[in-house]
Amino acid sequence: MIKVEEIPQECHEYMTPMERITNVLLRKKVDRIPCFPFVSAAAAQIRRLNYGEYASKPEMFLRCQIEAQQLFGYDGITAMPDLCVEAQAFGAKIIFPSDNAAYPDPYNPVIKSADDYKNVGKLFEWSYAERMNNQIHVVKTIREELPDVMIGGMTIGPLGLLSRLRNVNDLVRDFIHNTDKLHEACEIITDIQIEYVEKQIEAGARTIMVPVVLAERELMSKEMWLELDMPYQKKIADFVRKKRCFYMVHTCGRGPYFDVLIKHLKPVLIQNAFLPDGVETEEEMIEKYGKKLIFLGFLSVSLLAWANPMEVITECKRQLDVFGKAPAGYILGASCEYPPYAPLYNALAVVKAARTYGKNYKTGYGPNYEEEGCRD
């Protein structure tokens, strides 16, 4: 049984989410630690929508995102209804189940053979990219209606997209047998994704989050990632930086390769669900990588789904103790997307924990920095 001590009073917030996150990046003191529970599809609960309605009706999606942030007060929004936004634009038939996240029709992949890779560019046309255009609209509207909130854009990267256009087993075989054809497709897709990223930035996205889930020990070797995925991810990363936007990466499998991700992609922040490759403890993760980038997370999705709010607050407090003093900074949040089926009161618990245990936070020093420094 987890024992919860009496929860202290919440801090007085005197910064906007945008100021809060920007100051953390600049290593300045903030009123409280920023928090990002990564509520995306779960926001459907705000209007009691099922996933199908939520993911296929952009206006509803938009209202849910805005109302969820207004209700809970977390600091950032990365609005993406599911991971099939880009696949639709390349002709994938998207299935919208009522009780699950959307996915491409697995029985009818767009890319049926390795010879189709070279034609992948011909499949794409902005005027048919309904879901991508909707996302750009979503970013723009959130930016207009919530100008003080950090709004993030996203792209799933070239191989992430190909995994939604081709049978995954065949794609993996292509990693070995059809690398040239695969590279050709990645080149084409990367250019389109860069254009997509640019449109999101122009619409108001201040951060771009890219899943780099192949850079994980359970999926491929470092060497293979460096050869197959890194060059294209780097192109996207360099572009985001050139646009003066914050480049962030997301991993959610076991043993993410922090070393090569940092070396080649130079993200300002990393969100991870499992400890990095070659690291045994949270303390070791801080020791090894804490100076190099900001950590986001490490609240497990199962905790958010099944724990009660007091347990969530207790775990947030523990994580603030462990990660709070990470030299490059820490943002309290979920290690992956907030589970769509998880009760939203646990998102509120995360925000509450940030407001109570994350007061007067300064990068490298943790919460309670110069207690007297609080403006109220």
Next chain:
Amino acid sequence: MSEVEIFKKLKQSILDYDSLAAEIAAEEALKAGINPLDAIRKGLYPGIKEIADQYEKTVYITDMILASDAFYAGANILKAKITKEELEKNYKGVAVIGVVKGDVHDLGKNMVKYLFEAEGFEVIDLGFDVPTTKFVDEAENNNANLILISAMLSSMFPEIGKIVDLAKKRGLKDKGVKIMAGGGPVTEQVAHQQGADGWALTAPDAVKVALNLIKQS
């Protein structure tokens, strides 16, 4: 060529991910009069096992798929020649396996399937995006000993619980059917929270856990 040399050749074909070499070695085994089941057990299986044991160390999903392609290339030739009696000798039970509804990531599921088949299980592969009822229907229809559930998306965790609940409702748990859950984000805690009897981090561990669960039932 001696029996030992043919076993070595079969094993090496898997380690080299060489489907053609596996087929040739399988034909050679049959020509030499080697029991096809022995050729799988002592030739192909040690190869796939060696690969799987190195998973996440020097071996990744890519390697597993290529190695299993070679495994099946050889095994399909050998399996066709196995008599019913021989199959029964090595028989460990029936396992129904699939990826939960709404999830199409079947790489991990396939890895588990390969090893279970190689170990002597009859595996009923339901594929991916499998409705809850299908897991239980197929387990019931095939008198399965095990239901193996794979989920690669955290948003799909509740599907595991739904399968467990339905299996209980239909009395499968009372009949001794064991349920295991796994997949990238599925931790031991998640598996047990959803009511599964077993969990394993890797495919070789899944075989060990399954054999233990069957012993207990």
